[in-house]
Amino acid sequence: MSKQMMQAIRVHQYGGPEQLKLEQISRPEPQEGEVLVRVHATGVLPIEWKIRQGSFQAFQPATFPYIPGSAFSGVVEEAGPPVTTFRKGRRSSVGVVRERTPSIRRFLERR
Numbered sequence: 001m002s003k004q005m006m007q008a009i010r011v012h013q014y015g016g017p018e019q020l021k022l023e024q025i026s027r028p029e030p031q032e033g034e035v036l037v038r039v040h041a042t043g044v045l046p047i048e049w050k051i052r053q054g055s056f057q058a059f060q061p062a063t064f065p066y067i068p069g070s071a072f073s074g075v076v077e078e079a080g081p082p083v084t085t086f087r088k089g090r091r092s093s094v095g096v097v098r099e100r101t102p103s104i105r106r107f108l109e110r111r
Contacts, residue, residue, distance in 0.1 A: 003027070010065040014054035020068070030080035037092055038077050042069035 004027040011019050030036040048068045050056060076090045086092070 008067050009069070010067055011052050011062070012065045014052065014057065014062070016053065017049075019052060030078050030083075032080050033083060034080045035076055035083055035086045036078040037072070037074040039069075039072045039074040041074070042072040044068050045071060 005024050006027040008023055008025050009020050010023050010025070012021065013019060028036065048070060051060070051062055052068065054062075072092075074092055076086045076088055076092060078088060079086050
């Protein structure tokens with residue numbers, strides 16, 4: 001079975017907007033207690049571009065690479081066990097990612 005791919009904008013080092021890179025990466029699989037959302041719209045909050053610039057590097061260093069855009073909406077694709085509240089096809093009007101990890105559990109809709 002081939003690994004499914006997704007598009008993501010990722011940041012690999014501190015800097016300005018030129019650090020935002022559109023890449024093809026492996027689509028994550030939801031783990032225990034996680035939900036995979038097909039993202040239809042996303043927003044980058046002011047704190048996120050300050051993190052990208054390195055403004056908080058001394059007390060909140062970024063883990064690279066990461067995907068910015070913690071506010072989003074979309075449709076649930078999959079849910080890991082024991083998640084039952086969010087089922088495949090359910091719309092998520094607003095989501096906020098609380099933990100920034102290199103393999104964040106959401107993916108962009110390809111156009």
